[in-house]
Amino acid sequence: MSAEQAGAEPALRYEPDEHPPRGLTLGVGLQLAVLNIAAVMLIPMVVMRAAGTGDTYLNWAVLASVTICGATTILQSLRVGRFGAGHVMVMGTSGAFIPASILALTEGGPALLATLVAISALVPLLLSWRLSLFQRILTPAVSGTVIMLIPITVMPFVSGLLSSAPGDTAAPGVPLSFFLTVLVIGGLALRATGALRLWAPVIGVVAGSAVAAGYGLYDLDRVAAAPWVAPPRVQAPGFDLDFGPSFWALLTSFLLVAAIASIRTMSSAVAVQRVSWRRKSRATDFRSVQGAMAVDGVGNLLAGMAGTVPGSATTTSVPLTQLTGVAARAVGIVAGATFLAFALLPKAFAAVLAIPDPVFAGYLVVLLAMLFAIGMKIVLQDGLGYREGMIVGIAFLAGIAFEHGMIFPGQVSRFAGGLLENGMNAGGFTAILMTLLLRLTDPRPARLETPFDPSHWPKIQDFLGDFASRNGWGAAMADRLAAATEEALLTVAWDDEPGPETRRRLLLFARTEKGGALLELFVAPRGENLQDRIALLNEREDASALESEVSLRLLRHLASSVRHRQYHDTDIVTIKVRQAVE
Numbered sequence: 001m002s003a004e005q006a007g008a009e010p011a012l013r014y015e016p017d018e019h020p021p022r023g024l025t026l027g028v029g030l031q032l033a034v035l036n037i038a039a040v041m042l043i044p045m046v047v048m049r050a051a052g053t054g055d056t057y058l059n060w061a062v063l064a065s066v067t068i069c070g071a072t073t074i075l076q077s078l079r080v081g082r083f084g085a086g087h088v089m090v091m092g093t094s095g096a097f098i099p100a101s102i103l104a105l106t107e108g109g110p111a112l113l114a115t116l117v118a119i120s121a122l123v124p125l126l127l128s129w130r131l132s133l134f135q136r137i138l139t140p141a142v143s144g145t146v147i148m149l150i151p152i153t154v155m156p157f158v159s160g161l162l163s164s165a166p167g168d169t170a171a172p173g174v175p176l177s178f179f180l181t182v183l184v185i186g187g188l189a190l191r192a193t194g195a196l197r198l199w200a201p202v203i204g205v206v207a208g209s210a211v212a213a214g215y216g217l218y219d220l221d222r223v224a225a226a227p228w229v230a231p232p233r234v235q236a237p238g239f240d241l242d243f244g245p246s247f248w249a250l251l252t253s254f255l256l257v258a259a260i261a262s263i264r265t266m267s268s269a270v271a272v273q274r275v276s277w278r279r280k281s282r283a284t285d286f287r288s289v290q291g292a293m294a295v296d297g298v299g300n301l302l303a304g305m306a307g308t309v310p311g312s313a314t315t316t317s318v319p320l321t322q323l324t325g326v327a328a329r330a331v332g333i334v335a336g337a338t339f340l341a342f343a344l345l346p347k348a349f350a351a352v353l354a355i356p357d358p359v360f361a362g363y364l365v366v367l368l369a370m371l372f373a374i375g376m377k378i379v380l381q382d383g384l385g386y387r388e389g390m391i392v393g394i395a396f397l398a399g400i401a402f403e404h405g406m407i408f409p410g411q412v413s414r415f416a417g418g419l420l421e422n423g424m425n426a427g428g429f430t431a432i433l434m435t436l437l438l439r440l441t442d443p444r445p446a447r448l449e450t451p452f453d454p455s456h457w458p459k460i461q462d463f464l465g466d467f468a469s470r471n472g473w474g475a476a477m478a479d480r481l482a483a484a485t486e487e488a489l490l491t492v493a494w495d496d497e498p499g500p501e502t503r504r505r506l507l508l509f510a511r512t513e514k515g516g517a518l519l520e521l522f523v524a525p526r527g528e529n530l531q532d533r534i535a536l537l538n539e540r541e542d543a544s545a546l547e548s549e550v551s552l553r554l555l556r557h558l559a560s561s562v563r564h565r566q567y568h569d570t571d572i573v574t575i576k577v578r579q580a581v582e
Helices: 022-051 055-078 095-120 122-129 140-162 173-191 194-198 200-214 220-225 245-275 286-306 317-324 329-344 346-353 357-380 386-403 409-417 423-441 454-470 475-492 530-537 547-558
Strands: 091-093 311-313 446-451 505-513 516-523 561-566 571-578
Touching: 022 055, 022 091, 022 095, 022 200, 022 317, 022 329, 022 346, 055 091, 055 286, 055 311, 055 329, 091 286, 095 122, 095 245, 095 286, 122 245, 122 286, 140 173, 140 245, 140 357, 140 386, 140 423, 173 194, 173 200, 173 357, 194 200, 200 317, 200 357, 220 346, 245 286, 245 311, 245 317, 245 357, 245 423, 286 311, 286 561, 317 329, 317 357, 329 346, 386 423, 446 454, 454 475, 454 505, 475 505, 475 516, 475 547, 475 571
Parallel strands: none
Antiparallel strands: 091 311, 446 505, 505 516, 516 571, 561 571
């Protein structure tokens, strides 16, 4: 019996670096594009209609959003330099920007919106550049909570889709098409194997649309009236450089929302790594996360130049990867190219827009259920202690309460343009503030900064000995701390020999923790992930270990846990050492 037949998590067929058959790549990429294009289009449509813009500008804003999301989706997959995650990540328009964008259009028109969006693009670019500075605040508890709150925020939209039937004659078709879509996608995801599971989302959407068409819910006239090919008409509004009162009143809202959207992108980049590799113990590559956030900034800058709603990376590729078992980068390239093609093919554009709302709602229900589970996995990935559990619980409840207007709804609606009326925003900010408070109230750790060079090892050893002595530990614990630190440094980068112009420094923090000590080493990056290399030792049971593995094996013996986070500018190694028995 296979793992899938036995009810285990479906096996991954293709990792990001692998090359599936062209037909499979094209099929999965088209699925990803078709099932996301309507969502990408919907948010700018909502914003423009709510603000009362004309049809000409509305059409341009939607086309610009689709084009930008297509280009940035390709960039995410390709990973050019420091830009891109190197994974399949669909870029979409961000619902978190809806209230602020409507206010900007109402107060100053498209030019003011363009200016504010372009400036807010600096937030993800800054976070991408120095993400290591924020690593103790943007924790798995924060990221996972934001992911878990996405279904809470989107469910009212699902309800709206189900209540938008055009007339009484279509009423039976709404629940029938909705439940059929849910049952087909969910049933195939749970029980199907092979090619049938690969096409579960498309089969469900086609089945639901067929039932809806029988009740007149699929708008065939709209598809027939659309031309096959037509170039978009550029309507970029330019920038409003007057910087009047409206600009300053709305700037804070845009910056706050940009921070939340960046956290969502970071969460998405972490989540997609968890489902894209066969070895589940693989450490998170934060250089990939930085690349994803950099593309976020590029996309928002382009959105500002076009005068449309900004976006962020979505997590829709994560459950689709789980459903299909295909995480190859080529899938993201196909999906992005399909977005670009849609911008030039109005008939295909219309065919997707004609998918009935109840069918789209059914697909979203399955998607949101999987996202919630992924958020839980992220929260639990490093263990859930008492303090982290309190942060997740309070932030999640705050998100639900603010989303449903349970906490001072009048005051909340007036704050920052209704920013906290969005449950994902409210819960994300709550988690960040609680984590920040926790870090600020932690006891100050012992700190040592020294050149990153073996000749300074005696100074490091003295520092660790003093730290052990101040905490009432004897020589055995001091030796254990020194040995763990030395083996980590030997393994990470002390075998490198940089020139004088690339001299690096070591920053070492030491703090007490229940039952032992916690050491954090900030060093320059090297390449391989120490955490991954230690995990691989478990898969090598041969007695003839390589000489280069000796330090890894010693470190695994000395430390109760080792975590290695790699950024473009810094490597952070966290080592937990239990108290030695004297």
